[in-house]
Amino acid sequence: MVHEWLREELKAAQADSEGIDADNAEWARGGWTVSEDYMHQHQCVRTLRLTREALRRTLAWAEAHHKMSQVLATEADEEGNFELAVRRPGLYHIFASGRAGFNDAFWGGMTSSITVEAGLAYTVKLSRPETACLVTE
Numbered sequence: 001m002v003h004e005w006l007r008e009e010l011k012a013a014q015a016d017s018e019g020i021d022a023d024n025a026e027w028a029r030g031g032w033t034v035s036e037d038y039m040h041q042h043q044c045v046r047t048l049r050l051t052r053e054a055l056r057r058t059l060a061w062a063e064a065h066h067k068m069s070q071v072l073a074t075e076a077d078e079e080g081n082f083e084l085a086v087r088r089p090g091l092y093h094i095f096a097s098g099r100a101g102f103n104d105a106f107w108g109g110m111t112s113s114i115t116v117e118a119g120l121a122y123t124v125k126l127s128r129p130e131t132a133c134l135v136t137e
Contacts, residue, residue: 002093004061008054016047044133051106051131055095081125089118096126105129 020043027034062068076082076096086092092115095108107126116122 005054005058005093008058008061009051012047012050012054016043016050019043019046019050041133041136044131045104048104048106048131048133052097055097055108079125081123083121083123085119085121086116087118089116091115094124094126099135100129100132102135103129103132104135105132 023039023042059071062071072084072086072092074082074084076098082096091113093108094112094114095106097106099105107129112126112130114122114124
């Protein structure tokens, strides 16, 4: 399943890059002056959306290929803490989506992982999101 995530994450990164190029071209054609803050926020929101779509596609792939036993899901508290009891030992990659203060955020990827032993409960805190965009709506 890790390979599927990497494939989906690469697709999202390519789509994000293409979107940035398309935005820049559209803004230049229209003669618009766009503030750097606006451009950053616009690109951040797109990156967040594409990352979440990649995660949804990876989970859909896991379900279609009967790999959901490799997926653990839970809810985090307001501080970003969550607990999972795992049945099988091994390396687990952590992905989380939600709010971090006033930001819409995504944590995870190949750098957010934990090695666990069977039958034990682990408390995990993800402190720095991979992507975080100020919520303006």
